[in-house]
Amino acid sequence: MTQQETSSVIAELADTLRDWLPEQRWFAGKDRPVHAVTAVRTVRLDGGDPQLVHAVVEVEQGEPKPDRYQLILGLRSDVPEHLGHAWVTALGDRVVYQAIHDPELTALLLDLLAEGAEVDGLSFGHEPGVDLDPTQRSRPIGAEQSNTSLVYGQSYILKLFRRLVPGTSADLELHRALAGVGCVHIAAPLGAIEGELDGEPVTLGMLTEFLPNTADGWAMATASVRDLLAEPGAYPDEVGGDFASEAHRLGHAVGTVHADLARALGSSEAGPGDLSTLATAMHARLDAAQQAVPELAHYEVALRAAFDEVRTVGGPVPMQRIHGDLHLGQVLRSVTGWVLIDFEGEPSAPLAERVAPASPLRDVGGMLRSFDYAAHHMLVGEVDPDQHATAALEWAGRNREAFCDGYAEVAGDPREQAVLLHAFELDKAVYEVVYEHAHRPGWLPIPLVAIARITGHGDTRHDR
Amino acid sequence: MSIYQRSESQRDLGAVPHTGEDVLPDGHLVEPQAGDFRHARAAPSDPEWFKRAVFYEVLVRAFRDDDGNGSGDLRGLTTRLDYLRWLGVDCLWLPPFYASPLRDGGYDISDFRAVLPEFGTVEDFVVLLDEAHRRGIRVITDLVMNHTSDQHPWFQESRRDPDGPYGDFYVWGDDDSAYPEARIIFVDAEVSNWTYDPVRGQFYWHRFFSHQPDLNFENPEVGEAMVDVLRFWLDLGIDGFRLDAVPYLFEQEGTNCENLPRTHEFLKRCRKVVDDEYPDRVLLAEANQWPADVVPYFGNSDVGGDECHMAFHFPLMPRIFMAVRRESRFPISEILAQTPRIPSGAQWGIFLRNHDELTLEMVTDDERDYMYAEYASDPRMKANLGIRRRLAPLLDNDRNQLELFTALLLSLPGSPMLYYGDEIGMGDNIWLGDRDSVRTPMQWTPDRNAGFSSCDPARIYLPVIMDPVYGYQSVNIEAQSNSTQSLLNWTRRMIHVRHEHPAFGLGTFAELGSSNPSVLAYLRRFETPGGDEPDVVVCVNNLSRFPQPVELDLSEHAGEVPVELTGRVRFPPVGELPYLLTLPGHGFYWFQITRDQEAP
Numbered sequence A: 001m002t003q004q005e006t007s008s009v010i011a012e013l014a015d016t017l018r019d020w021l022p023e024q025r026w027f028a029g030k031d032r033p034v035h036a037v038t039a040v041r042t043v044r045l046d047g048g049d050p051q052l053v054h055a056v057v058e059v060e061q062g063e064p065k066p067d068r069y070q071l072i073l074g075l076r077s078d079v080p081e082h083l084g085h086a087w088v089t090a091l092g093d094r095v096v097y098q099a100i101h102d103p104e105l106t107a108l109l110l111d112l113l114a115e116g117a118e119v120d121g122l123s124f125g126h127e128p129g130v131d132l133d134p135t136q137r138s139r140p141i142g143a144e145q146s147n148t149s150l151v152y153g154q155s156y157i158l159k160l161f162r163r164l165v166p167g168t169s170a171d172l173e174l175h176r177a178l179a180g181v182g183c184v185h186i187a188a189p190l191g192a193i194e195g196e197l198d199g200e201p202v203t204l205g206m207l208t209e210f211l212p213n214t215a216d217g218w219a220m221a222t223a224s225v226r227d228l229l230a231e232p233g234a235y236p237d238e239v240g241g242d243f244a245s246e247a248h249r250l251g252h253a254v255g256t257v258h259a260d261l262a263r264a265l266g267s268s269e270a271g272p273g274d275l276s277t278l279a280t281a282m283h284a285r286l287d288a289a290q291q292a293v294p295e296l297a298h299y300e301v302a303l304r305a306a307f308d309e310v311r312t313v314g315g316p317v318p319m320q321r322i323h324g325d326l327h328l329g330q331v332l333r334s335v336t337g338w339v340l341i342d343f344e345g346e347p348s349a350p351l352a353e354r355v356a357p358a359s360p361l362r363d364v365g366g367m368l369r370s371f372d373y374a375a376h377h378m379l380v381g382e383v384d385p386d387q388h389a390t391a392a393l394e395w396a397g398r399n400r401e402a403f404c405d406g407y408a409e410v411a412g413d414p415r416e417q418a419v420l421l422h423a424f425e426l427d428k429a430v431y432e433v434v435y436e437h438a439h440r441p442g443w444l445p446i447p448l449v450a451i452a453r454i455t456g457h458g459d460t461r462h463d464r
Numbered sequence B: 001m002s003i004y005q006r007s008e009s010q011r012d013l014g015a016v017p018h019t020g021e022d023v024l025p026d027g028h029l030v031e032p033q034a035g036d037f038r039h040a041r042a043a044p045s046d047p048e049w050f051k052r053a054v055f056y057e058v059l060v061r062a063f064r065d066d067d068g069n070g071s072g073d074l075r076g077l078t079t080r081l082d083y084l085r086w087l088g089v090d091c092l093w094l095p096p097f098y099a100s101p102l103r104d105g106g107y108d109i110s111d112f113r114a115v116l117p118e119f120g121t122v123e124d125f126v127v128l129l130d131e132a133h134r135r136g137i138r139v140i141t142d143l144v145m146n147h148t149s150d151q152h153p154w155f156q157e158s159r160r161d162p163d164g165p166y167g168d169f170y171v172w173g174d175d176d177s178a179y180p181e182a183r184i185i186f187v188d189a190e191v192s193n194w195t196y197d198p199v200r201g202q203f204y205w206h207r208f209f210s211h212q213p214d215l216n217f218e219n220p221e222v223g224e225a226m227v228d229v230l231r232f233w234l235d236l237g238i239d240g241f242r243l244d245a246v247p248y249l250f251e252q253e254g255t256n257c258e259n260l261p262r263t264h265e266f267l268k269r270c271r272k273v274v275d276d277e278y279p280d281r282v283l284l285a286e287a288n289q290w291p292a293d294v295v296p297y298f299g300n301s302d303v304g305g306d307e308c309h310m311a312f313h314f315p316l317m318p319r320i321f322m323a324v325r326r327e328s329r330f331p332i333s334e335i336l337a338q339t340p341r342i343p344s345g346a347q348w349g350i351f352l353r354n355h356d357e358l359t360l361e362m363v364t365d366d367e368r369d370y371m372y373a374e375y376a377s378d379p380r381m382k383a384n385l386g387i388r389r390r391l392a393p394l395l396d397n398d399r400n401q402l403e404l405f406t407a408l409l410l411s412l413p414g415s416p417m418l419y420y421g422d423e424i425g426m427g428d429n430i431w432l433g434d435r436d437s438v439r440t441p442m443q444w445t446p447d448r449n450a451g452f453s454s455c456d457p458a459r460i461y462l463p464v465i466m467d468p469v470y471g472y473q474s475v476n477i478e479a480q481s482n483s484t485q486s487l488l489n490w491t492r493r494m495i496h497v498r499h500e501h502p503a504f505g506l507g508t509f510a511e512l513g514s515s516n517p518s519v520l521a522y523l524r525r526f527e528t529p530g531g532d533e534p535d536v537v538v539c540v541n542n543l544s545r546f547p548q549p550v551e552l553d554l555s556e557h558a559g560e561v562p563v564e565l566t567g568r569v570r571f572p573p574v575g576e577l578p579y580l581l582t583l584p585g586h587g588f589y590w591f592q593i594t595r596d597q598e599a600p
């Protein structure tokens, strides 16, 4: 196939892709019909058979600005059995399939990264001083994720971003900045695939060190909760599965990452204007949430009061780059300690907002909410949830404290900024209410009860 | 005419050959020679035996009393070798059985060339060794090179006659000021590493108890004498030594006097003697330190190691206990990740329990608090920096956990060391002083004295365990060997499975990560020299008390078939996708990964 022919592949596939895209778990517009799929650019990365085609497509779904996605397709005249599940469609005498499942083709991506190649506007590069071993064989990871990650051997992990927005990805930017100051709580960035979109640079892929033998914070924390709930009447520090020392270490790691981010990219102090903007944004999110979930009305006065208090926070409030979407699922326990991943920020926010300086307490609030979730999610659907409610609350309280203790060892003690911290927690809980209402109504009590507790509507005795 | 005064423990040696029974004109003491005794037959030749071996620590005093005086002896142990062979033990480790005033459990040796009379004689030891070798079992013992008892004739001579041949055998000083940087190890018992000796009018140096003066390795004659001690026992046929307290042999001003280069030089010299003159014998270093600090005791890795063949891995053991209580693999994964590679000719020794307390020196303060809270609910269970309990009571006598722990011991990298009695789940007696709680008589039968001794029960060295759960009436070898379901028979089967797979002893170790933190999985792999199919074993352990699923990445073995090792059941073949297993609470699997599509 010539380069000319390559550029027409997407056009020929347009009809197929309209049906195929919504079936992909990384496709963000599942709730709307796909009207048209057109190629933004198509690059043939390797000729021959099989052939690797890189495409950026525009998906028309009736929005003013269509979404753009990255596709990595393979073309073969003969598809071996083990690639059967990657089949997309037939095109002439060849089969189009998802190249991420074909180690023969993904090896090429690693080759190009190792070489530092430029191919028709796609630039593959490795970080300075990094020497990649291109012989590692890849496999896609099985995780439910919004992008697609390939693990090469036990050495590298390549995240291919699916929905593209112009600009350097915050994930790549922060990984680079943190590596630059020697941060030990991240996977080392090793390389990137970059291109151009709307005349701006765009990050298509990020290669980092793969950390073998990790478990994520959610799995670790819930193992501990499970252990506690099996001992009726026990206090969390009395059972073997106590998580406090891990929570402490995790707090220390997050504090270190914050300090490193401030060191690498600077920090400033929030002015009264910033705080006011923050409060306004929280109110606005509550407005929208109340539309969707009328139950929130019950807490509205207390929530608004908590958000208003943000405007009057005294003393310096440091602002800096933060993780932006921190929870137990974004931290991995490796054999050397905790590592933070996925610095993309709040997924639904526009890039400009995601890269703006923010209070690190926002990350802390996210993590504290996550402890609360870990403690309570097992109670969902129980016949008598009250039976374990005390234990769950004690678990959350103990581990939230331990997390803050660890954090305070390296950065400021978050509990000293109670007004701000509570506001961030409530803001996050409001977001959770909307999410659970739409997706998992059974879980709705988790954020609702938390809001009641933090705002003093419910039993507050165990609140941290 | 000898002017030499025999010390108390020497006097007990009565008519048997012993050090100082005569004095040469130059003042040197006459010492027994290997040539004075019969030698044991050799064990079957096998240079790497210690890498595959299952070791069994047995206290001579606690195993079997042959002469009916209430205390176990070498002859008694000899009568139980058939049991040990049946169990599958490859090598016995005997804590010191030398002549000793027993102020430190026999680690205070008063004669390197005589046996503690209550245990028997050198001849009895040779018989034990010979009978063990006949059954393919090897025997190693402790040797303390760093110091002697103050009752040792060398010390008696050294203090009496500073100018005599032994005057320079110990570390003497006019004051107690030298080596101030050396820490005091037994902080509970000693205030200084120096003690004044009124006889000689000088201070002597001791890293341990004040009744254990350190030998002066700066004096070449001391090194020579110690090498001769090694030769004495090696000539009789012993298979090796556990070298006690190795880091402390030499002293040097301005250092903490641990792990000094000269100490390593001396160990290299001992190793050379073994390599040149006594093939197949091993040196096992006891250094209670972090793995990275212990690795130098294996010596130069370019030549496969030229100091000790083996060393104990101390920090692993408490972390196994911690991991299971936390239901998280990370305490184990972390310490294994921090363990450096060791030379090709070397092997770790790993253990769950031994005659000492479950030592918590190699954990952080936090972790120690945690271990005390989880495993030593009663303050009486603590001893020094550790927990003086046996395996079964530590695990609440929970059969599932006992099996899981034993399976870990038998499959993690290193040679496993079992502690006598743990194979039947013996209990402890925390009312006994110090570490005697875990040193009670072996429980053979439900008969009087647990079949350990025919003596009057009042004469027994320590009371047998009699409580309702662990008492000898219910927990004993006889009862358990008759039941196929017993812990004893289970342990035996596992040892035999281990023996069938060189991967356990000789193979590489690679952890198989998974997203489930409660599951510890690893792959052991041994490339058979003939280039045949490698021996690949996958071990999957559920550290949680709840059932767990796990997905393992075995894609490297796609198309191969896991065969469960205890029952030979074939599991579904490995495919491209992660391999899914479910494990019951505290359950584990050992699989052989075989290319053979047919039953192996």
Ligand SMILES: Nc1ncnc2c1ncn2[C@@H]1O[C@H](COP(=O)(O)OP(=O)(O)OP(=O)(O)O)[C@@H](O)[C@H]1O
Residues within 6 Å of the ligand: A141, A143, A144, A145, A146, A147, A148, A149, A157, A159, A187, A208, A209, A210, A211, A212, A214, A216, A329, A341, A342, A344
């Ligand atoms: N460096 C790493 N080493 C090992 N595993 C990793 C590494 N980075 C990511 N992972 C695994 O890959 C998964 C997905 O990674 P990541 O969160 O970066 O992708 P994502 O597509 O942005 O996910 P999400 O949909 O959650 O936003 C993680 O949950 C983690 O299990």
